[in-house]
Amino acid sequence: GAGVSQTPSNKVTEKGKYVELRCDPISGHTALYWYRQSLGQGPEFLIYFQGTGAADDSGLPNDRFFAVRPEGSVSTLKIQRTERGDSAVYLCASSLGAGLYEQYFGPGTRLTVT
Amino acid sequence: AQKVTQAQTEISVVEKEDVTLDCVYETRDTTYYLFWYKQPPSGELVFLIRRNSFDEQNEISGRYSWNFQKSTSSFNFTITASQVVDSAVYFCALLGGANNLFFGTGTRLTVIP
Numbered sequence: 001g002a003g004v005s006q007t008p009s010n011k012v013t014e015k016g017k018y019v020e021l022r023c024d025p026i027s028g029h030t031a032l033y034w035y036r037q038s039l040g041q042g043p044e045f046l047i048y049f050q051g052t053g054a055a056d057d058s059g060l061p062n063d064r065f066f067a068v069r070p071e072g073s074v075s076t077l078k079i080q081r082t083e084r085g086d087s088a089v090y091l092c093a094s095s096l097g098a099g100l101y102e103q104y105f106g107p108g109t110r111l112t113v114t
Numbered sequence: 115a116q117k118v119t120q121a122q123t124e125i126s127v128v129e130k131e132d133v134t135l136d137c138v139y140e141t142r143d144t145t146y147y148l149f150w151y152k153q154p155p156s157g158e159l160v161f162l163i164r165r166n167s168f169d170e171q172n173e174i175s176g177r178y179s180w181n182f183q184k185s186t187s188s189f190n191f192t193i194t195a196s197q198v199v200d201s202a203v204y205f206c207a208l209l210g211g212a213n214n215l216f217f218g219t220g221t222r223l224t225v226i227p
Contacts, residue, residue, distance in 0.1 A: 033214060042118075042205050042217030043159070056213060089157065098213045100147055100166070105159035 002026065004106035006092050012112045013082055021077040021109045025094030032075050033103060034067055035091040043091050049075060050098055082113045116141050118208050118218035126224045127196050134192045135221045137206030143167075148182065148189045149207040149215065159205070165189065196225045 005024040013019050025032050031050055035043035045059040049069045057067070064082075069075040079086055089110050093103040117140040127133045139148065150162040163173065165182050173180045177194045193200055203222045207215040 031213070035215075040219070042207070042219050043215070045214035045216070048213050050213075059214065091159070093159075099209070100164070102161050102164060103215060104161070105151075107156070107158045 004092055004094050004104055006090075006106040006109050008109060009107065010110045010112075012114060014114055015082060015084060017082050019079050019082055019111065021079075021090050021111070023075045023077070023092030023094075023106060025073060025075070025092070026104055027073075029094035029096055029104075030072070031095045031098045031101070031103075032069060033093040033095075034075070034077050035093065037089045037091055037108070039088075046077070046090075048098075055098070079111075082111075084113045087111055087113045116143075116208050116210055116216040118206050118216055120204075120206055120218035120221050122221045123219070124222045124224070126226060128226050129198060130195050132192060132194050133196055133223065134190055135204050135206075135223065137189045137191065137218060139187050139189065139206070139208050141208060141210045143210035146208060146210040149209065150180065150189075150191050151205045151207060151217075152202045153205060153220070154202040162191075162204075193223075196223075198225050198227050201225045 007022045033048045034046040037043045047057040047067050052072045064080045067077045089108040091108045093105045095101040095103045119138045146167045148165045152160045179192045181190045203220045205217050205220045207217045
């Protein structure tokens with residue numbers, strides 16, 4: 001079956017602009033996660049959804065970052081007033097449920113803020 | 115606090131050699147899970163194994179084996195008879211009371227033909 005998909009695969013934007021990154025989880029997966037991976041680092045947790053609600057958003061670095069999952073499937077990560085430090089690969093993962101279930105990762109969106 | 119340490123930043127081996135990737139973790143949770151993921155040059159993270167804190171049995175899957183030692187808080191990963199296709203960045207990760215994975219900084223493995 002289809003895996004986790006993310007669009008766009010690459011996004012270049014100017015400092016101060018607004019961007020949206022999309023994640024399509026595996027069908028039937030109720031849990032969805034966003035991570036951010038900077039060069040040479042491991043992925044860092046941003047936010048986790050169980051169904052439509054954000055169950056844990058403790059990893060969001062500041063209030064410029066926001067994510068939604070209105071119908072419990074597709075999720076959008078939104079970044080306002082982008083800064084050069086936001087440049088990273090944004091990874092989305094989904095799992096059958098929370099906790100011990102394997103998280104399946106998408107290919108990521110590489111965001112570059114110039 | 116959760117912490118995962120992968121002290122080996124980069125390792126190079128010649129094809130067919132065995133290689134062990136180290137992972138040391140810290141957690142205050144009594145129940146937790148440990149994972150290994152592979153990130154090939156394509157970038158997509160590939161799940162390799164999950165271990166829960168109550169199961170210290172070592173596991174073997176083909177050329178891969180894992181050694182979980184709670185006494186030393188380590189979860190090491192060995193590749194036997196390495197192949198060029200094993201070249202990738204390998205991440206160890208911890209899942210504790212929260213539902214998110216906490217990753218180490220990764221070990222870049224290069225297998226030289």
